[in-house]
Amino acid sequence: MIDEIRKAVAERLNELDGVVALRRWSQGVAPHLFQKGDDLSELEIAPKYPLATLVSKLHKRYPTIKLGIVARGCDERAFIEMAKRNQIDPDRLYIIGFACTAEDAQACYCTEPFPKNLIVGTPPAPGPVNPLVAKYDAMPLVERRAFWKQQFNKCLKCYGCRNICPECFCEACAMEDMAWVEPGLLAPPFPTFHMIRAMHMASRCVACRECEHACPAHIPLTVLYDLMRRDIGDLLGYVPGADIKAQPPLSLSLKQSPLRQGAAH
């Protein structure tokens, strides 16, 4: 599969200013901007990185360049949400999509482990829904609280979840706003700190799981975000990353995006 991707990138490099993908270095793999003439044998597809973030940086820094991207399903979903919020220019982006492996889908609990612009590979069986979601959802309040208190107590307040997140592109972050989060507390104030992020993720999270991978405290953050994703789907019929034309519903009036029947408060 990787050879097919390299071939597709080589073809595209003739007409694009560069292609964002992963590159193998002597001691590791990192995101890279491949340009014409680069050695494509160094192009890799794993481990996954949030490449949409890099596209956004490049689009902002070089306002006319056209880029290609070797993208997974979650990458594509990420820049659909980013494009809605003016962080990348979809007209300057060509997606070389490839399908994740079945193991990837399993590990990421990914229900859509391939992009819409699938160029290479065949869609694998979707991964299972994160079993922790159902587990914590079924817990009584007291147990949930105990669980999350224990988890959030481990938090180093490193902001890694935010830093790695392709959808956390804000210049200023509410999690650093002294109005909402008192500074100097470690672990950060329960449960405000993590709730702010969960709230913001409701209409943005594309379930790439990068936050959880980046968390040095191994907090199962995506359980919370998966619940929020489920709720915004139930309440407003919105699936982040699904449709570039669907506007973020929390910004719209009831007329433009009504509450789903029976979902009202």
Next chain:
Amino acid sequence: MSMVTLTIDGQKVEAQEGQTILEVCRKNSIDIPTLCYHPALEPYGACRMCTVEVIRHGWSNLHTACTHPAWDGLEVKTNSPVVREARKTIVGLLLSRCPKVPVIQELALEYGVKEPPFAADNPDEKCILCGQCVRVCNDMVKAHVLNFSQRGVDRVVGPPFMEKTRQCIGCGACTIVCPTGAIEIVLEKSAVYAEKPLGPTSAIYVPSLQAVPRVPVIDTDSCIRFRQQDRTNGEIADACGACQMLCEVGAIDFTQKDEIIELDVGAVIVATGFAMWDPKKLSQYSYGKSPNIITGDQFERLSNAGGPTSGQILLADGRKPEKVAIIHCIGSRDHNAHEYCSRICCMYALKHAHLVRDKTGAEVFEFYMDMRTFGKGYEEFYERVQEEGVNMIRGRGAEVEVLPDGKLRVKGEDANLGRIVSANVDMVVLCTAIEAQPDADKIGALFGLSRSQDGFFAEAHPKLRPVETNTDGVFLAGCAQGPRDVPDTVAHAGAAASMALALMDKGEVVISPTTAKVTREKCVGCGDCIPVCPYTAIARVDGKAEINAALCKGCGTCVATCPSGAIEALHFTDEQLVAQIEGVLAWV
């Protein structure tokens, strides 16, 4: 148009060329009897009553004035012996045909015909076959229902085959033009505009007695012209037009249409008034079950000199009432209807009582809960009405019953006596509540007005800002805001007008400083805030949000939407909210 001069009964008279002798005579107040003449119809010369003596070049001749043109130099005699003799003969013949018609009897008397010269075939005949009805139906109404049929002595006027026809639109024009009252129209349903269900008016009317400007309107549902237009899908577009023909200043224009006029204004005064509460909602008052149970509003119309009875207070059958009950608080101060006091009823009920006493001398029973005579001179009027002999019964009228003989029985508790009382009366006046207009919600949504619990528009502050609303530049006047009587409404409206003028006079608008502001360094340009703004005050400028402070009303919804805290609600900043949160919690 050139003028001509002729002599009528020895007097030189000027006339326009083309006028008939009859028209000239009418204009100069010279009386000529007519039966078949109508100014809106072509003259026909059927009845011959307008016969006059016309002398031209020395030759005298008898002609019908309605058809003979007024030529220059003519001499006309309208009352010469020859004329009178001729008319006597004509009246004799008409009387022989229609001996019982009053108009003809009067003419016979005038011209000295004591008995009909011939015996009538049908003594009840009323039609003189003048054909006015035929002409109005065909030429004006264009319904083409009536015409002559048969010949000679068998000649009759009527619809085809003298049968009921759907072509008749029931306009009644024939009955109006018929000089002898020979046509009776039996309406199968009300075809004419009904004013406050107390009697018909015409299809062209002044919308209300206090209308400003005082210009009549045409009720297109009742107007013959518009009805014919509708019925024939526009094929007959020139029916009737009598009003246009008769209006001397040419004010009638059938081509006018309802227009939507868009105006840019600096202020709006909402003065949409009130609606009358429907007393049918409380069945115990039997409203609608007898024509003699009427609302205060209907009584007002009844006693109006321009009303259906020319101001006489009469029962439905035309008799004068002998006993009248007036019941206060119908639908007001009632947990089953409106809880509020409608404020105007006590005073108009007293006035109605006074009018009944004054005009009919009938005995009046006034059922009241308590008398709210709060205005200047009101209490004095109350005393005067009491002195006029009105029976005051303190206690809500509880029930009105229609008795088999058509009389009405009013029951209620007299709280002063502490027992149930009842009165049999001829007429009941229900002083119904006033309530918010049924479309107040739409007007409210249009102007962003909220409504108080009673349904009327809410003022900005019940004590300090009774004229303003929470929408800048929108003011309230009168009953749109709550029940009030005329002097209060005038005062309220005056206040609204001066507030609106004051606003516009300044030439500039003071806006609230509670607007939202973007901190550019914090904004990432995601645009989540843009669709949030109901005033489209937010735009993306150079990739970042920018707020037009003149458009922003300061709701702060964008502030709460912004994930970066890049928008600040001035005077409601996050820091201020937090300080308040901590403040209120510290206080406890």
Next chain:
Amino acid sequence: MEYKNTLTTCIYCGCGCSMFVETMDGHITGVWPAKTNQISGGKLCIKGWNVTSFVDHPDRLKTPLIRKDGKLVEATWDEALTLVAEKLNTVKKESGPDSIALLSSAKCTNEENYLMNKLARAVVGTNNIDHCARL
């Protein structure tokens, strides 16, 4: 349009988390955690995430400063080192070697820290040496 990631190790503490420092046209534009690294496994703490923030910081010291007449004045390394050596000698002479303590930094390499250790024990003659990230 030059894009580069440079593999390096976090300098803030002794954990040795691995990371890529991202540069565009020679300017540092961010940090990627090195997911393939066995030690940090693609995770960083707040220091690692912000490790590059001092590089282009306007407040960053670029030359030694010597206080002269109550004011800090830019100086050359020779000037500064000579001054420090003189002062240390004076203190050692007047109050003995244990009146001196040396503090090293996590931002230095192990080799540099070893040299600091040698400086303390062999040159100054004291065991008073410590390190800011003694984790």
Next chain:
Amino acid sequence: MGVEGFEPKIVAFMCNWCTYAGADNAGVARMESPANILPIRVMCSGRVSPEAVMRAFRAGADGVLVMGCHIGDCHYSAGNHRTIKRMPLLRNLLSYVGVNPERMELVWVSAAEAPRFVQVTKAFTQKIKELGPLAQEVTE
């Protein structure tokens, strides 16, 4: 699980045009509403960010009310449309981290509904009394 003699602290965000006016009218009409309600005026319920609600809990509120105009009555036409979308999400989120979502409620009270204001605040205060202090819940 109520606590003896517990008087909850309830932060109530009220929109300027409807609920704040309604509360004002309740006061003018001398209706009695619980002193546990600590009002914070905002121009529109749409101004109330989830962060502000969380902050109120963090600062020691045992319950939070977000109150505004009925849908369709918003002075800003649709500010409360955003509130009605946001707040259920926040309520769910509270429950996910184990805070009883009943401690937070979104209620519409118009300027005309002074009696409703009293009824709503009384009922909510009673509910929070029964739930007990939030601090107990979070620190237990």
